[in-house]
């Protein structure tokens with residue numbers, strides 16, 4: 001093996017999904033698969049999750065949502081719901097309607113366009129309306145909410161829309177702020193209920209809040225990171241959750257007391273990770289320097305060309321998790337994964 005390898009452990013993904021579902025029940029898992037399933041690979045993630053019985057996917061953008069629908073098969077898994085929340089072009093909206101993609105709608109302008117496209121196509125758009133609960137990053141303001149509900153209910157009556165969800169995203173800066181966000185969320189749901197049935201998908205929480213704050217969970221929880229075994233930055237390890245991806249490289253040269261491995265910043269390994277510990281056949285060793293196409297590791301006795309080094313993983317060889325590496329450079333674990341280039345060979349392991 002000369003190219004670095006990202007090993008994707010299907011058994012761990014399945015175990016994490018099971019642990020998450022058990023923890024959040026009766027809230028239903030919507031697995032978030034944005035950024036090519038956080039760098040693990042979209043097709044693999046969809047196949048595995050659907051086989052495990054997951055019936056909701058969060059894609060972020062419509063294009064990936066359509067990729068998921070195609071992967072599932074147009075005529076199969078018709079009960080699977082795919083949620084795309086990126087504000088999109090009219091052409092994309094048309095495609096989303098044709099592929100039964102649920103649309104996250106967070107502005108009046110986008111709502112107008114979605115309803116216009118649905119009317120033109122004679123299809124009822126499946127809408128999850130987003131209330132701004134304080135993050136101020138897309139979402140209808142509480143003062144716009146009542147009029148928006150009137151508009152959506154009218155579109156429902158005309159057959160152009162179906163209000164299937166109400167949602168928001170938490171800042172997770174403090175419990176108190178999240179509690180306030182929940183109050184705004186619940187008020188928005190009550191307003192919608194006064195003019196029609198309660199939407200089936202009520203979703204507010206992502207990984208951390210879904211896991212730690214049961215009182216904030218809605219009928220659905222949107223979870224990415226924990227399903228891939230990525231703990232929160234500065235958060236604790238989680239019971240029953242293990243990293244799905246492991247990055248390995250082989251020793252390509254031995255120089256003095258150091259080992260050179262075949263992975264570097266050109267592969268997406270941040271050079272600022274120098275100083276971190278990686279796993280070697282002799283246990284943890286310091287990553288001394290990250291070059292462009294290779295990295296230098298403090299050596300061990302008996303080291304030889306071809307030895308395997310684990311850059312991140314579950315710690316079996318003394319390596320850190322992706323999140324522990326990320327904390328050194330003030331980012332989140334998923335970024336360590338999504339930065340890896342396609343040159344890093346993805347190997348799926350059952």
Ligand SMILES: *Cc1c(COP(=O)(O)O)cnc(C)c1O
Pocket residue numbers: 032034085169205206207208222223224225226
């Ligand atoms: C990424 C994302 C999630 C998933 O967050 P995790 O912390 O990875 O579980 C949920 N909701 C939205 C809107 C997101 O963008």
